[in-house]
Amino acid sequence: MSYRHIKIPETGQKITVENDRLKVSDNPILGFVEGDGIGPDITRAALRVWDAAVEKAYGGKRKVHWAELYLGEKAAGMYDGDYFPAETLDAIKDLIVAIKGPLTTPVGGGFRSLNVSLRQELDLYACVRPLEYFAGVPSPMRHPEEVDCVIFRENTEDVYCGIEYQSGTPENKKLAKFLREEMGCEFFEDAGLGIKPISPFGTKRLVRKAIQYAIDNNRPSVTLVHKGNIMKFTEGAFRNWGYEVAREEFGDQTITEDELWSKYDGKRPEGKVVINDRIADIMFQLMQLRPAEFHVLATMNLNGDYLSDALAAEVGGMGIAPGANMADHIAVFEATHGTAPKYAGQDKVNPSSLMFSGSMMFEYIGWTEVSQLIASAFTKTVADGIVTYDFARQMEGATEVPTSGFADALIERL
Numbered sequence: 286m287s288y289r290h291i292k293i294p295e296t297g298q299k300i301t302v303e304n305d306r307l308k309v310s311d312n313p314i315l316g317f318v319e320g321d322g323i324g325p326d327i328t329r330a331a332l333r334v335w336d337a338a339v340e341k342a343y344g345g346k347r348k349v350h351w352a353e354l355y356l357g358e359k360a361a362g363m364y365d366g367d368y369f370p371a372e373t374l375d376a377i378k379d380l381i382v383a384i385k386g387p388l389t390t391p392v393g394g395g396f397r398s399l400n401v402s403l404r405q406e407l408d409l410y411a412c413v414r415p416l417e418y419f420a421g422v423p424s425p426m427r428h429p430e431e432v433d434c435v436i437f438r439e440n441t442e443d444v445y446c447g448i449e450y451q452s453g454t455p456e457n458k459k460l461a462k463f464l465r466e467e468m469g470c471e472f473f474e475d476a477g478l479g480i481k482p483i484s485p486f487g488t489k490r491l492v493r494k495a496i497q498y499a500i501d502n503n504r505p506s507v508t509l510v511h512k513g514n515i516m517k518f519t520e521g522a523f524r525n526w527g528y529e530v531a532r533e534e535f536g537d538q539t540i541t542e543d544e545l546w547s548k549y550d551g552k553r554p555e556g557k558v559v560i561n562d563r564i565a566d567i568m569f570q571l572m573q574l575r576p577a578e579f580h581v582l583a584t585m586n587l588n589g590d591y592l593s594d595a596l597a598a599e600v601g602g603m604g605i606a607p608g609a610n611m612a613d614h615i616a617v618f619e620a621t622h623g624t625a626p627k628y629a630g631q632d633k634v635n636p637s638s639l640m641f642s643g644s645m646m647f648e649y650i651g652w653t654e655v656s657q658l659i660a661s662a663f664t665k666t667v668a669d670g671i672v673t674y675d676f677a678r679q680m681e682g683a684t685e686v687p688t689s690g691f692a693d694a695l696i697e698r699l
């Protein structure tokens with residue numbers, strides 16, 4: 286494939302899929318997108334950490350060959366104002382695994398979120414965001430070590446679909462007329478209108494992935510999070526379809542919470558994953574008061590977005606909140622946070638969210654030694670009191686370092 290601006294390194298080999306599994310050489314080509322705002326600062330720092338950790342783990346036997354891909358403001362400057370060049374999508378499909386920095390989305394108008402578009406275009410249907418506590422990281426919780434939970438957020442449906450009609454437009458008036466006259470709906474004049482599609486297909490593939498993850502990783506429960514008491518046929522249906530997939534496809538490996546109590550007196554049988562559900566509003570409180578009860582959360586798009594940032598606060602904040610957008614094979618890793626524009630170009634913010642998103646990427650390609658090295662060097666760096674501003678402001682006597690300085694300190698401790 287020939288590209289206008291993207292250069293695929295000739296020294297590496299592309300990852301392929303064989304027999305439903307990734308085939309990764311010792312010299313894989315991985316894509317990266319620098320991103321907007323703080324993106325360049327954190328990407329620069331994280332790339333150095335990843336390369337150093339790979340070198341440390343494999344002593345030159347393995348090496349990543351990076352291919353820079355373009356989205357957002359950098360892309361617009363190169364592709365005649367195109368923030369979302371088609372060749373970047375082609376390259377991600379071709380390379381299979383990539384990592385991206387955050388991308389800016391204008392509020393209340395302008396272009397649609399490039400992040401959401403990317404997830405939809407590549408059908409990256411599961412947004413996977415682990416909440417893991419690392420010793421020494423400052424947290425507002427009394428027992429942050431009790432937080433150990435992975436959010437599986439549906440990434441392609443819900444109000445993020447972009448089916449919205451602006452107040453005053455002909456399309457809005459047409460839909461409002463239909464809803465009032467044909468469907469008997471009542472709402473205030475000139476209301477903006479949005480549609481919230483939640484399908485059995487979209488729900489089941491997400492919940493299936495969450496349950497499979499719980500089984501593969503020996504996690505005791507999967508909690509379906511929803512506001513199904515109010516939005517019965519979207520959020521309530523998500524809950525019902527979630528239980529259905531558990532029952533029909535994982536009947537031998539799962540039990541419901543009702544069965545846990547009615548048949549097993551509250552004692553989970555060895556090897557069974559408990560499927561339960563919680564209404565979204567109480568979920569925010571439960572994750573603060575009794576986080577140890579939750580291990581995997583399966584959520585729709587909006588609830589998962591809100592929960593991701595709220596729960597990240599429990600384990601250190603947006604500076605340490607990694608994630609992945611996953612299809613069955615293609616995966617694009619990215620931090621949970623955005624472009625934090627007030628810190629853009631200041632070499633100030635914490636690169637750990639992106640760095641740990643990279644750790645997830647290395648685990649995905651089977652290079653687990655790299656993620657283990659990064660985790661232990663991170664813990665040592667924080668234990669030595671060397672941290673970026675976000676941790677420093679919550680710690681006594683810490684030494685605040687810039688983004689690049691944190692990467693230097695971590696690399697020294699690999």
Ligand SMILES: NC(=O)C1=CN([C@@H]2O[C@H](COP(=O)(O)OP(=O)(O)OC[C@H]3O[C@@H](n4cnc5c(N)ncnc54)[C@H](OP(=O)(O)O)[C@@H]3O)[C@@H](O)[C@H]2O)C=CC1
Pocket residue numbers: 323327386387388389390391400603604605619620621622623624625626634635636637638675
């Ligand atoms: N996947 C993506 O690309 C995402 C993109 N966005 C986009 O990003 C833009 C800004 O969104 P906004 O709501 O401000 O959210 P952000 O996540 O960009 O920033 C909010 C706050 O989180 C803290 N923060 C974020 N990143 C870091 C970091 N690496 N280290 C330390 N602290 C960090 C800062 O807190 P403090 O002020 O306390 O220092 C920052 O002001 C918007 O255009 C939004 O659409 C948002 C989320 C995801």
Ligand SMILES: O=C(O)CCC(=O)C(=O)O
Pocket residue numbers: 388389390398399400401590593621623
């Ligand atoms: O696309 C965006 O700008 C925001 C997306 C977001 O907040 C998220 O995916 O967590």
Ligand SMILES: [Mg+2]
Pocket residue numbers: 590591593594621
């Ligand atoms: Mg978000």
